[in-house]
Amino acid sequence: METYLGEKQQARQWSPYINNGGSCLAVAGDDFAVIASDTRMSLGYSIKTRYSTKYLKITEKCSIVSSGMQADIFTLHKVLKSRAQIYEQKHGKPMSTDAVAKLVSRLLYYRRFFPYYTFNIVAGVDEDGVGCVFSYDAIGTLERVKYSASGSGSSLIEPVLDNQVALKNRNDIKKEEFKLTKEYAIDLVKDAITSAGERDIYTGDFVEISVIDLNGTHEDKFELRFD
Amino acid sequence: MFRTQYDSDISIYSPEGRLYQIEYAMQAVAQGSTALGLKSKTHAVVVTLMRSSDELSSHQRKIFKVDGHMGIAISGLTADARVLLKFMRNETLHHKFVYGSDLPTGEVVSSLAMKSQRNTQRWGRRPYGVGLLVIGYDGDKTHLYQTSPSGNCFSYYAQAIGSRSQSARTYLEKNFKAFPELGLEELVLHGVKALKESSGKETLTKLNVGIAVVGKEQKFEILKPNKVQTYLDQILQTEGEIEIENENENEKDEAAETLELKLD
Numbered sequence: 001m002e003t004y005l006g007e008k009q010q011a012r013q014w015s016p017y018i019n020n021g022g023s024c025l026a027v028a029g030d031d032f033a034v035i036a037s038d039t040r041m042s043l044g045y046s047i048k049t050r051y052s053t054k055y056l057k058i059t060e061k062c063s064i065v066s067s068g069m070q071a072d073i074f075t076l077h078k079v080l081k082s083r084a085q086i087y088e089q090k091h092g093k094p095m096s097t098d099a100v101a102k103l104v105s106r107l108l109y110y111r112r113f114f115p116y117y118t119f120n121i122v123a124g125v126d127e128d129g130v131g132c133v134f135s136y137d138a139i140g141t142l143e144r145v146k147y148s149a150s151g152s153g154s155s156l157i158e159p160v161l162d163n164q165v166a167l168k169n170r171n172d173i174k175k176e177e178f179k180l181t182k183e184y185a186i187d188l189v190k191d192a193i194t195s196a197g198e199r200d201i202y203t204g205d206f207v208e209i210s211v212i213d214l215n216g217t218h219e220d221k222f223e224l225r226f227d
Numbered sequence: 228m229f230r231t232q233y234d235s236d237i238s239i240y241s242p243e244g245r246l247y248q249i250e251y252a253m254q255a256v257a258q259g260s261t262a263l264g265l266k267s268k269t270h271a272v273v274v275t276l277m278r279s280s281d282e283l284s285s286h287q288r289k290i291f292k293v294d295g296h297m298g299i300a301i302s303g304l305t306a307d308a309r310v311l312l313k314f315m316r317n318e319t320l321h322h323k324f325v326y327g328s329d330l331p332t333g334e335v336v337s338s339l340a341m342k343s344q345r346n347t348q349r350w351g352r353r354p355y356g357v358g359l360l361v362i363g364y365d366g367d368k369t370h371l372y373q374t375s376p377s378g379n380c381f382s383y384y385a386q387a388i389g390s391r392s393q394s395a396r397t398y399l400e401k402n403f404k405a406f407p408e409l410g411l412e413e414l415v416l417h418g419v420k421a422l423k424e425s426s427g428k429e430t431l432t433k434l435n436v437g438i439a440v441v442g443k444e445q446k447f448e449i450l451k452p453n454k455v456q457t458y459l460d461q462i463l464q465t466e467g468e469i470e471i472e473n474e475n476e477n478e479k480d481e482a483a484e485t486l487e488l489k490l491d
Contacts, residue, residue: 082324089292089316 017069017117018043021202022054023153023193024065026123027165027185028131028146034185035123035133036193036209037065037151038224042202050205050226058084059094060216062124064104067151068138069117076116079107097124101134101142108140115139119150124212131212153196153203160192186211190222197224237347237354248354249347252376255356256388259302261425262289263387263395264360264371265418267409270442271362271369273300274418276389276426277435290439290449294319296329296364298439298447302389303357303376311339311355332363332370336380344378354378358388364441391425398424411440419458431459 021042026035041052052070056077057063064080066073083103087095095103101122108116115138122134135148147165149157162168165188167175189209197203205226210219233239234247241247262275277286287305292298293315301308315335322330339359346352354376361372373388374380385403387395398421406414415438423431433452436459441447 078324082320085320 016114019068019117019152020048020052020070021152022067023149023151023157023196023200023203024054024067024119024121025149025154025157025161025189025192026065026121026133026147027161027180027189028123028133029180029182029185031125031129031131032182032185032211032213033123033125033131033133034182034189034209034211035063035065035121036189036207037067038153038193038197038203038205038207040203040205041070045201047205053208055208055210056081057210057217057219058100059097059124061212061214062095062097062100062122063210063212063217064100064120064122065150066118066120067154068119072116072118076107076118076120080104083107097122097126097132100124101132101144104134104136105140105142108136108138112139119154121148121150125214129214149192151203153193153200156196156200157192160195161188164188164192182211182213194224237352238350246347249377252354252356253358256303256358256375257390257392259304259357259389260287260289261387261389261392261395261422262300262302262360263385263392263399263418263421263425264300264362264373264383265385265399265403265406265414265421266362266369266371267411267414267442268407269369270411270414270440270445271364271371272411272414272418273298273360273362273437273439274415274422275300275302275437276422276429276431277437279435286435288437290437292439292447292449293335293361293363294323294329295446296441297332297335298362298441298449300360300362300437300439301357302360304355305357307355308357308359311342311357311359314342315339315361329365331365332361332372333382336361336372336374339374340378340380343374343376347376347378360386360388362439362441362447364443364445367443369442385421387421387425389425391427394424395421411442411445415440415458416461419462423462431462433459 022038022040024037037054039051039053041048054073055065084095104120104122120136126132133145133148135143135145147161167178193207204224206221207224208221210217233241237248260276260278264273273290275289277289279286290300291312318335318338319330343355346354356376359374363370371383372380373383373386385399402417433456436455438450438455
């Protein structure tokens, strides 16, 4: 349909994708990793449910959190869980964190031409016991980093992690003097996601936080604002 | 006497209405080393005697995990067992993926029985030469099933298969009435004692005894050798026996003896 100015007007196309909101983050230390996600599931300006998990423990040493479309998150996690079991049955041992990271990347690229609307973060301890975080885009681009945030609150959380973990734009502390301890990382992650919950309407309700080290995974949950 | 005329193919009945090829397949199960299973109201246990062909080789594994709530002990052709294990793992994983719950043990055993039967009635196929003892915990109940090359499957309170299994079965028949109320430790002890009945001259060590448990709040777990040793120690304590050295020749003689007894 042409208007008097000559541009075409198009009817709204149906989209298979929706964004259910929510924030995820992870931070890696020398011998541990902390991973967290909120549990609010939204659609537009409504809350669909206050508890819908975005977190999956894959092995004792590795977990994943995903933000984006809940249907795709659910399916991706289901597929990942099955693949982890197949690996363990075939090789007689659980998947290493590096293997999980690569597998997630491949699973996502497999759907290159109809992607999973998921923004994933994989975190855990690698074969040497060193904490690691892997961040992805929707089609599986893989990068190992020290910290990462994804989801609706990522733009609020990422700068905080830049400042507090990578010590960017800090004049008050030197890199050599700073040691990222487990307690510091846990508090930081809690504060970061709580702060995101203050300003981002899609982040809130509950947070599932998990600390991974060579002894295994310790899971916890706490409340955020319900507004 | 007339057997040799009617045993050349799976599709030939004998005048007595028997399929000898299937019975020969079941003989292959009877040649494997002992595997036994028993269950209480809360737990199910399998105990196996793992053979090693000579001193240089490792002991042949007989217990395999199928899923978090289910596992099997095998007796017979290990290669055939691996095929059936792959099938069971696939079925349980598929069910978990599609329905989000544990596949009931009875259902997978039924599928397995159907699969086994197909091989007794198809051109060019032979029956699977392995018997399985399947233990599982689902629907708040423990399960113990035996499958055989014939495609039959039955549920048991306790059962033993493999060579010299009759001695173990006799022990289990004597004691099974008490099993339902027992705790895990006592149940495993009974299993090990039953295995001892059919171990003959072979010494039970933590290397050649396999134990696995599953039950309420207990995921299927194959016990580590050190844990196995604690049960063996308890048996020795109660019986106060002196162990005799394992002699391979004796074991071979006994196997040959069993063969002669079976052929009529």
